[in-house]
Amino acid sequence: MACAYRIPKFLQFFIIFTIISCSFSRLVSANVELDEDNWKQILDGEWMVEFYAPWCPACNALAPVWRDLSTQAARKSLAMRAAEVDVTKSPGLSGRFVVTALPTIFHVIDGEFRQYKGPRDVDSMLGFVQQKRWQQTEPVPAWKAPHSLQMTLVAEFFKLSQVLRSVHTMLMEQYGLPTWGSYLIFAIGTILIGALLGLLLVCIIDLLYPPRRSDKVLVSAAEARHRDLDGKGVDDEQELINDDIVDDNEKDSDAEKNSASDSSSSEAAPAAGGDVADDKPEVRKRRPRKAD
Structure with a gap:
């Protein structure tokens, strides 16, 4: 009877211990779910981040491996932690990380981002972190980093x-x-x-950049004519006087040519009569100038 009583007690203790161990292991191996609010926590420390979608078959096949990754990292006392992003819930993060295929895995250490393109099994990913093979991969440029302004x-x-x-x-x-x-x-x-x-x-x-103001001033035609006369008043007036004098001289010369015969006949008449005409100076009459 004593043995029958002790066996259930032992089984009860074993079941409780197993539940506690599993719960503790689950807490340790739980992956961090990132979204628009808490994604910046991966800028500190070392992380492996997976981008997935529930409708993606390859993502569903990788899910158990990804859960085991954090468990194995905890057992080996690695500082690396695992996180995951559901692109259907956080589309901004898929654009921030320029995710063009699913699943996509990034290795992050102290704010430096590198895309992991190796085999997708637990040992390969742990070796990538433990053996620091990430140093052989070029990091994402600063202008393309997820926390940059662009x-x-x-x-x-x-x-x-x-x-x-x-x-x-x-x-x-x-x-x-x-x-x-x-x-x-x-x-x-x-x-x-x-x-x-x-x-x-x-x-x-x-x-x-305001437009430049034009120096030209619009004036009326009368004002423009007045300004032209004021600017070149003496020259224009002198030019007009010279034109008048030239016209008078030309007119007088034409008149002298036309009256040449008359003057000769008139000179002959006094000579015949014996009367000598008095010489009178010729008076040149100026033609009146037209008003402007």
């Missing part, structure tokens, strides 16, 4: 694309719009937003 903007665009996709789905499912109707709404919205951004850009350029 990749932050890319992540925001990825978030915006997911929002637009959800709006497109809502317009078709809840409001019953056809596909072309939803596309038409997005096209009109894009044109309006582009026009507003263009107007804003023009205003900013005019503010930073």
Whole structure:
């Protein structure tokens, strides 16, 4: 009877110990689920990060290996920790890390990012960390690092694309719009937003680089004529006087030529009569100048 009583006690103790051990092991080997809020914790220490999706067959095949990775790392007292990102829940992180295929694995140590492209078994990944084979791989450039400004903007665009996709789905499912109707709404919205951004850009350029003012002043025709006369008054007047004098001389010469015969006959007449005419100086009459 005593033996029958002790065996259940022993089994009960063994079951409790097993449950506690499994729970402790699960806590130690649990992978960290990263999202938009807590992803920056991988910038400190050493990490192996997997990007996956629930609908990806290759990701589902890698899932047990990935769970075992953190367990083996804990048993070997490695400082490396494992984390995973569900791209369907955190699309911004997939854009931030430029994930183009699934699953994608990154090795991160003290803010340096390297993509792991080796075999996807536990021993190979642990050897990559334990033997520091990651030093043979070029890190991601600084401008392309997930925590850089450029990749932050890319992540925001990825978030915006997911929002637009959800709006497109809502317009078709809840409001019953056809596909072309939803596309038409997005096209009109894009044109309006582009026009507003263009107007804003023009205003900013005019503010930073204002247009130069022209030195030319618009005046009336009468004022322009008056300014021309004031500027060259003496020269124009002298030129006009010279023109008048030349015209008078030409007229007098023509008149003398025409009256040559008359003068000769008149000179002959006094000689015949014996009367000598008194010489009178010729008076030149100036032609009146036309008013401007």
